[in-house]
Amino acid sequence: MQRLERNWNTAIERIKTWARTNSPWVVHFNSGSCNGCDIEILAALTPRYDLERFGVELHGSPRHADVLICTGPVTRQARDRLLRIYEQMPEPKFVVAIGSCAISGGVFQGCYNIVGHIDEVIPVDVYVPGCPPRPEAIIDGVVKLLGKLRPSPKPVIEEPAG
């Protein structure tokens, strides 16, 4: 009986993971970037790259989205807004930080109006480096995120040796 229940639960979990990995809806937020990364994100969503074939859809409302795609360093003004958007998203939610500024503050590091990089404010799941990263890199970042959702025998991102 317990085994049956465990099998049932595994099956349900598998269906959930399948649905989530095949339908990541994204919401895009610029927390203070120079717009370079935003242009690349929009380029990734155009018919040229056609993310709809992987089930990715851009949604305006954070309530509809599963993945928050975030660009730029966090300015003091944007901090509360970023937090609010993150809190508005339904569970489970994921964050992808796009570009050098989102990872470290980039050229804006140390500015008087900057709080810092994105994971000082909200937890980040995947970082995509580049200034700006190419659309292929952004797509790769989202694919890596989906890979993290699947239970896989080997880790997706290898730690550098030494």
Place this chain on the structure above:
Amino acid sequence: MIELAALLFFPGGLFVLLNGMAYEWVDRKLVARFQNRVGPRWFQPLADNVKLLVNEEVIPENVDARLFITLPVVALAGVLTAALYVPIAGFDPAFSFEGDLIVTIYMLSLLTMATGLAGANTRDRFSLIGATRTLTQLFSYEAPFLLAFLAPAVVAGSWQISEINDYAGDHLWLILTQPIGAIVALLGLMGKLEIPPFDAPEAETEIVAGALTEYSGRGLALFHLGRNVELVAGITLLAAFYLGGISNPIEYVLKTLAVLFVLATVQTAVARLRIDQTVGVWWRYGVLLVLLQWLALIGAEVIF
């Protein structure tokens, strides 16, 4: 027992839901191909809806929680009821009575009403604007849409969908004898489904997602499924009335897919109308066209 099976599995319930998701995929794939894209995979609507159903449902502050939770269910129930009275998959409607055409058309409107109420229930500016636009649009297309569907009923001399279906099957296709009515019915269906050019209520470039902005998880999934079922019921009704009736599954697939192809083509080819333009189009041209159709019908009755 058989009635319960008809309600839950075939031709109502489960079958209509799966059919609706399949047709949503066909629609999205066609639009993608028209835009020179690859388009979504065949299971995409299923994955979307399962994902939304298992996600958390956020109930925002300052809403009536009971209403917030009930409205999606009412919307889906309304369109599922409507689907029971149309000849899904080419079989006779699961339930039928004299006058079910009116009931079906009003059940299809229930989804729009529930969407409007859902938007008005949440205290969000985008939802409120979306709800206003949804209801404004409902009042503009509803009368011409209803008149366009009543014309075949008058010709067939019955208010029962199955009898009009039989009549359409025995006579010349009504799209040839009533071309204006067919066009108005098709455009009315596009207005009902809120697809371009009548997508001002959910214009994502202006008002995020319209009335459904605050919905997440289960509620959003139920509204999505409701939209899919409405698509199936609407194009089945259209094909049954204007494309020479539906009497077997092959005819059903061919004729509904033909209507869906026209819907996808028109929606790719045109841009969005502003809400005042939508109202203008319907009350200035839609109503006049359908009244012209009625005049022609009455003239034909008097002469012959």
